Amino acid sequence: MIIFFQNIMSLTEHFCLKILDKCPDIQQLRRIHCRLIIAGNLASASHVALKLMKAYSECRQITVTRQLFDEFPQKDVVFFNVMIRSYVNNKLFERALHMYRSMNRIHIFPDHFTVPQVLKACSGSENLWVGLQTHVSVFKKGLHSNLYVGNGLITMYGKCNRLLEARKVFDEMPGRDVVSWNSLVAAYAQNGMFHDALEVCRTMVHSSSLKPNAGTMASLSPAVTCSTSSDNLIFMKEMFMNHARDSLVSWNVMIAVYVNNSMPADAVNLYLEMESCGVDPDSITVASVLPACGDLSALSLGRKIHEYVKRKRLLPNLTLENALIDMYAKCGSLHDARKVFDEMQTRDVVSWTSMVSAYGMTGDGQTAVTIFSDMQRSGLTPDSISFVPVLSACSHAGLLDQGKRFFKLMTDEYKIVPRLEHFACMVDLLGRSGRINEAYEFVKNMKMEPNDRIWGALLSACKVHSNTDIGLVAADHLFQLVPEQAGYYVLLSNIYAKAGRWKDVTTIRSSMKVKGVKKEPGVSNVELNNQVHSFLAGDQSHPQSKQIYEELDIIVGKMRELGYVPETDSALHDIEDEDKGNHLAVHSEKLAIVFVIINTEPFTPIRITKNLRVCEDCHIAAKLISKIAEREIILRDTNRFHHFKNGFCSCGDYW
Structure with a gap:
């Protein structure tokens, strides 16, 4: 009878452990935990306790994970490794480092599984001091040749802006995998050294037997996102086409690269190709491609994506909802933008600002002003960006007094220091209202140096109201600031033509030809x-x-x-x-x-x-x-x- 009971308990334990390996949900996990307690051997079976710890960690129940750790009497390095990894996976980096220090105090020595997790904690918290101590310990224990340790050191030094050390670790590694290369690429890209990031990636492609993957794309994306070099974009596209099309991450990165390099048509075409390849977009894909739909006024595609979002139940999602509002607004569909806005469970400043901008761009300044006031009444505090569209809305709608009131509200009540964008809106507001002299005085009294947008707004007003004298002053500043921008030459030419000064029109034409200034094709x-x-x-x-x-x-x-x-x-x-x-x-x-x-x-x-x-x-x-x-x-x-x-x-x- 005793043997029979022991067999039953053994079968129960075996069954429970098999379920634990399949990552059960929290309710099922709690039931298994109870059955194992009833079985009576949880307190002494380390393999059972470790599996439970891992399962609770994956369910983000880190308190229970720690409780199991504390209650087990005989803890070895494996228990500490699991607990440190649990903290790291749940982004509790300081707790992971505290656990690492505590194992040293009780003379449990880290192994080649401990160190990579500790280095991840150092990377996540940008704790260079512990990272350096760990690196010294690595040498003392002979772990410096371990591949995973080396990769962790590269990542840690990259996150802590110590690129020379990251490169040194990489160069001295006896063996490298694709993660090693990706870690070095990411280290350079994260610290703004985009040329170096691209060069490392090119070296990997041309001189290594290893092939780039989705991780390479993700590591390299900041470099190409901030790059205007067509060669870099071509290289990124070739890498995507040849090596990294098997991952959703790669598609997302490539779409984002196109969007951030002002290539919306390419982004949309890639999204459509992604769909035809049977790759299901996620919320990141959607948030990336919606701005491209807005830039192209691709309303039908935007609506189709919106239907997909609803079908896949990706809402509520503040980022997605804000992207939908922006897309509909840029497509000129105020009704759809407002519908998304009204149905949102929560709104942030971006949500409200997008709606203000949407109405302002269509000339409905009064509604834009009303929405801005509603945002204030909702308890949200407008930021400096929020004031740009409401000032612009007042400008487009000719609401001079209200525009002046908002500018004063921004500076006096909210204590926001005006930026060049706010000054440009005010110059445009005054200029559109025919207050050319007042606009010029406003520019002269600015506490910062006016840029081309400010002088451009003044020049545009001079063209509309036929003020040649101030127009010439504005144009002179523009030709010094941005001599290559043809649009301002054309504006001045328009002013001369309107005044019948054809000789001056000819002079402007000649000046453009001599300077090699060409207008961007429409x-x-x-x-x-x-x-x-x-x-x-x-x-x-x-x-x-x-x-x-x-x-x-x-x-x-x-x-x-x-x-x-x-x-x-x-x-x-x-x-x-x-x-x-x-x-x-x-x-x-x-x-x-x-x-x-x-x-x-x-x-x-x-x-x-x-x-x-x-x-x-x-x-x-x-x-x-x-x-x-x-x-x-x-x-x-x-x-x-x-x-x-x-x-x-x-x-x-x-x-």
């Missing part, structure tokens, strides 16, 4: 069936070019019947390579608008994004086309949104 993007189509002025490369130009001729004829006369001043002094040999009628915005008209059902809204400021002729044309085609046209340029409907624009013809 590109208009439009989405159709989840695909983004891009147009340049006079573009003949699109498969439907013949149909587009035929339809455009018909529409221009109808525009002329309504009194349309091309804005020839724009053609005369808007000096762009894209316009050479082309008529105003084939500017990129017009081509994009007609493309949507011939490919969609009547009354379907048209959404376009342009990388430059919309010209006066295209603005006039869009108003007329919205009336002729009975279409709402939502066009976002670098300044703001233009909602064209029934022959009118939301900007009031001032942008």
Whole structure:
């Protein structure tokens, strides 16, 4: 009978341990724990106690893990290793280091499993002092040749900004794996030494038998994210295509790299390719690609991603919800942005600021101001970034007094020191209100040196209100600050042309040619069936070019019947390579608008994004086309949104 009972207990223990190996949930884990206590041998079976400790740690029940540790009478190095790893995995780095020190005090010596975990704790807490002590101990105990110890030392020194030591450990390692290379790449990238990070990665690819993996992509991403070198981007893409496409991490990194390097079309195309490859996006993927959808006004794709988010139950998630608001706002869909905002369980300053910006960009300054006030009443404190969109909203809506009040509120009540962005908004606010002299005095009285955005806002106001004298002053500063930016030459040229000073217009043209200044080609993007189509002025490369130009001729004829006369001043002094040999009628915005008209059902809204400021002729044309085609046209340029409907624009013809 006794033997039979012992066998039953043994079977119970065996069954429980098998379940523990499968990482049970917390409720199941507690039931197993009770059964093992009833079995009566938990206090003496070290392998059972260790498995329970690991299981509780994975369930983030670190208090119970520590209780099991404390209650076991005969603890060896394995118990300390499990407890230290439990603390590290739960990001309790200081407790892990305290446990490490306590094992030394009772003369339990660390082994090659202990040291890597201790080094992780040093990395997580950036505790260089303990890291250095551990490195000395490693040499004394002969563990310096251990691969995992070496990798841990590289990571620790990298996190503590000791790159010479990290490189020395790497160079002296008798053997390296892909983690060793990734750790060194990450060490350089985390400390802003992007060139070195890329060079290490290139060396790994060309001179090592090891192949990059998702960890390499993640380690290298800060270097390429902050890089504007096309060679670096090409290298990253090749590495992704050839070595690292089997991991969701790699896809996420590559999408983020494209987004952060202002390549939204590439980011969206990669996301679509990811879907076609059967790789399921996660919340990181979605948060990365949504800004790209917004940049391209890819509303259909953005809505499709939103449906995926709801289907996968990724909400509530503050980061995702903020990204959705921003995407809808950039696509000009205020209704969708507001719906996401209203359904949020919690909101932060970013959520409120995004909504303020959304209304401000469309010219609804009064609603933007109301939302900003609602944010204040909600108990959140606006930060310096929050004041930029509300000041801009006041500017676009001509709310001079309210804009001045918000600037005073920011400086006097919230004690926020104005930044250049706030000053630029105030100059724009005064300039749009026709207070050119007041705007100029404001610039002269600034306590910091004005930048090109501030002088540019003043120059734009001078163009609208035909103030040549102050316009020349602003232009002179701009040509000194950013002599390569063609847009400011064009603005000054516009001022001269408006005043009939054609000789000065010619001088500006000549100056641009001598200095080699070229205006960035205008590109208009439009989405159709989840695909983004891009147009340049006079573009003949699109498969439907013949149909587009035929339809455009018909529409221009109808525009002329309504009194349309091309804005020839724009053609005369808007000096762009894209316009050479082309008529105003084939500017990129017009081509994009007609493309949507011939490919969609009547009354379907048209959404376009342009990388430059919309010209006066295209603005006039869009108003007329919205009336002729009975279409709402939502066009976002670098300044703001233009909602064209029934022959009118939301900007009031001032942008």
